[in-house]
Amino acid sequence: MASVCKSTTLNTPFTSSTKSSLASTSKPSQLFLHGKRNQTFKISCKVSNNDQNGETNSVDRRNVLLGLGGLYGVANAVPLATANPIPPPDLTSCSKAHIDETDDVEYSCCPPKPEDLDKVPYYKFPSMTKLRIRPPAHAADEEYIAKYNLATKRMRELDINPTDPLGFKQQANIHCAYCNGAYKVGGKELQVHFSWLFFPFHRWYLYFYERILGSLINDPTFGLPYWNWDHPKGMRLPPMFDREGSSIYDDKRNQGHRNGTIIDLGHFGEEVQTTQLQMMTNNLTLMYRQMITNAPCPLLFFGAPYPLGSDPSPGMGTIENIPHTPVHIWTGDTPRQKHGENMGNFYSAGLDPVFYCHHANVDRMWNEWKQLGGKRRDLTQKDWLNSEFFFYDENRNPFRVRVRDCLDSKKMGYDYAPMPTPWRNFKPIRKSTTGKVNTSSLPPASQVFPLAKLDKAVSFSINRPASSRTQPEKNEQEEMLTFNKIQYDDRKYIRFDVFLNVDKNVNADELDKAEFAGSYTSLPHVHTGSGSHAASVTFRLAITELLEDSGLEDEDTIAVTLVPKKGGEDISIDSAEIKLEAC
Structure with a gap:
């Protein structure tokens, strides 16, 4: 793009000391x-x-x-301002x-x-x-x-x-x-x-x-x-x-993550105890999501x-x-x-x-x-x-x-x-369960929320606004699993994972499953003068694709499980709902 401003020369006080993608x-x-x-x-x-x-x-x-499809958001919607x-x-x-x-x-x-x-x-x-x-x-x-x-x-x-x-x-x-x-x-x-x-x-x-x-x-x-x-x-x-000793070496790195250690692309301070193959599989799953x-x-x-x-x-x-x-x-x-x-x-x-x-x-x-x-x-x-x-x-x-x-x-x-x-x-196709989880055995979302803290895995059933949607309807609107008013201390490391159609006994260290919907994370970040360290956000995940892959398109009620990975004791959630939203 061309520039609207002409470039001018400005003297400063300093002196000089392979193929396409x-x-x-x-x-x-x-x-x-x-x-x-x-x-x-x-x-x-x-x-x-x-x-x-x-x-x-x-x-x-x-x-x-x-x-x-699938919308992902970690904050409340901000109005689009103009000329600002x-x-x-x-x-x-x-x-x-x-x-x-x-x-x-x-x-x-x-x-x-x-x-x-x-x-x-x-x-x-x-x-x-x-x-x-x-x-x-x-x-x-x-x-x-x-x-x-x-x-x-x-x-x-x-x-x-x-x-x-x-x-x-x-x-x-x-x-x-x-x-x-x-x-x-x-x-x-x-x-x-x-x-x-x-x-x-x-x-x-x-x-x-x-x-x-x-x-x-x-x-x-x-x-x-x-x-x-x-x-x-x-x-x-x-x-x-x-x-060690080179100009691009830094000794303030985690010494346990050297010498060929496989990286965890979902790492939030806790080491996942699994094989190298599973770690790489988790990484590719996270990248796809x-x-x-x-x-x-x-x-x-x-x-x-x-x-x-x-x-x-x-x-x-x-x-x-x-x-x-x-x-x-x-x-x-x-x-x-x-x-x-x-x-x-x-x-x-x-x-x-x-x-x-x-x-x-x-x-x-x-x-x-x-x-x-x-x-x-x-x-x-x-x-x-x-x-x-x-x-x-x-x-x-x-x-x-x-x-x-x-x-x-x-x-x-x-x-x-x-x-x-x-x-x-690397779209996840393996399933943790066969068929549909018995949602009648789970408490409804209205009884689980507001949730005072997420210090352990929580499962609940939740109603959908519409089932058996046609292809044009799916193309027009995404089905959104929405968690309203998630609050936590913004000075803490935070992460929790979301799964569909599984109960709280799900193996959360294996992410390459069709039921894995996504994760919410937060890195500590403090703003001086704010007067409060209580973050309040809305987290949205599209589930249209997940419902298809799990064979749940025709179900009026589905099961959702939240698994805390870090800082769950500091997380509260006001409510959960499923909505239809345009992309």
């Missing part, structure tokens, strides 16, 4: 399945959206297999960042201030002749690893000048400032997690970090590696990061709206929820470090080089998700498109950047080396 070629998004809903429908409408020059672009939607995008932070008001309600970050996370804040221009992409290709970290060769270590070593050496914006610590401080309350916008703390800002902020962040590394080794084609945790071959800490079943619509994937003036953390999108957050927790050294440093806490995450590798794969999921087709496309709300951030480029020049300019990674000059995505075909 597999998804883009195979385009499986044109054909995708949803249980029995594998009929072909012709969509002849056009979607119009305006670019920043006011020009209208029409996009034809191809023949697709409608389905993959989040502006770039005011650097003059940058203050102390805080870790929690009692501990502030000991050092300043604020960036050096440009000479003239009023003249910071919008960023304009430089010309390029070759895409930077980001390789899967587990498959990187020694030449690449040496180059990456050298670039990081030189970035660390810049820390001799603590105000150099290209220094390793200053780059890490970017995440601290944007995520731990150093900035305020609209009179409230700025938080780029738990909302629709999550994906675009981190994309811009990695963009400049990558270009800085390339400039330090005089290689404009250098691309960051991505931690390919969505593929079995990448489901462990990439070996290049596990070499988070990328496909639970993310058919843009807001469900990106996260809740976050216009200027609203409270921070309105609600995560699917990938930020799982696996993004569990990878942070699994990697960070919670057993040894007070706050889970480094990867285990927002303020310190950027101090571990694997953070950028992890987020490269998170960013890759944005590209992969759009390739799935259907309604999976970028948001069109102006409050999202016009939200802005502030960064320094590789020449130490400050710039403002907008969300609308980072929607196409290739236009930004980079792409991902192809790797298979086995989770696309």
